[in-house]
Amino acid sequence: MKTFTYRTADDVSGGLEPGATFLAGGTNLVDLMKLGVATPDVLVDVTRLGLDQIGDLPGGGLRIGAGVRNSDLAADHRVRRDYPVLSQALLAGASGQLRNMATTAGNLLQRTRCRYFMDATMPCNKHAPGSGCPAREGDHRNLAILGASPSCVATHPSDMAVALAALDAEVRISGPAGERTVPVTELHRLPGDAPERDTVLEHGELITAVDLPPLDLAARSAYRKVRDRASYAFAVGSVAAALQVTDGTVRDVRLAFGAVAHKPWRAHRAEEALRGRPATRESFRAAADAELAAAEPLRDNAFKVTLIRNLVGSVLEGLS
């Protein structure tokens, strides 16, 4: 590991010297430092800023502090009651130990597990811009089918972020230029020709909280994840959904897909195709197809198109 200096952050105003990065739970960053993929000069510890509370928002909804640990968030009774998809997504990720360490903001900002990104000796446009992308012709079974670019086919690995994307969550950000709020669906970027940038955050900007707006249909929501082993593995594909059905007709729906793109994939087209339609397996499959029509699978991951279509069908049937 490259050497670094360590300090604790004094306040939430953000701001970082060049070469510095924020440290929270460390479950991904410390690992990437060991691998030589992350090489910060300075670590600024943000775990003592008091951002570890879950509070009620005045108009309904919840404010989740950026430093709330994944296990505490998954166990929160308000989350389990009003936003079960979020609790389920958190519990589908990582292990008990890691969830005790990992934070809300850290979960959002974790890096891809693409094997070429994780290997500092390999070319990768994400860790060494301009060096090329071996994944496109190489091992890409678990990489993107939507929104990829010639320079990067990585997927975002978070389960939690997929649920947050379905729930219209908003990310509160503090930085040298002041505060701003970004929908979680716009926090992560598509790779384009700058895959080294995962998110729209500027250097020195700090996530302070994630707001969950009140959303009645979220009380009827679920997360389903497919992976290569029964537990403790990243998703091969996942679906977060909330559904409201009246008299057999879809009144409202939220859908997001995981492990298919460089960002949690909010399925707006599928939602549009479903509103006002009969709540039947045929409608659910057709809605999934409307979203997946844009898929551009690689040589070895076309199975994800079928996988997501089937997942959408089974999750929505379970909720209807």
Place this chain on the structure above:
Amino acid sequence: MDLVVNGTEHSVELDPRTTLLDALRDHLGLTGAKKGCDHGQCGACTVLLDGRRVNSCLILTVTLSESEITTIEGVDHPVQEKFLEHDGFQCGYCTPGQICSAVGMLDEAAKGWPSAVGDPELTDAEIRERMSGNLCRCGAYPNMVPAIREAAGR
């Protein structure tokens, strides 16, 4: 810096890169926590930090202040006897991590924390899911599950 491990305060001088696992093993002589993968994927390094189970290989020691660390050397819990009774190991390398993880997990379950399985009771499926962060290369899982089940009083 000062570290409280198993109720004893230690003063250590460390490179900021030193993980908690390396501090315990190489600086304090507490070799119970094991280095398996060193990447948070196997659970052999599990210790309790303020009572919560964590992977000590992914914690930079410099970030710890006023935390109480409990390693397998400081654990005194019925699950240890149950592991002996049920022969919950073969080579034993993962065992300290399994025990520390089980102690933390039983506390989580007692607090009503949910798991991905969603059973109301601590069934065998619940135990397997909740312990999935601890790998055993010998495959001694079938004997660990009843050991943990009995330690939970079921």
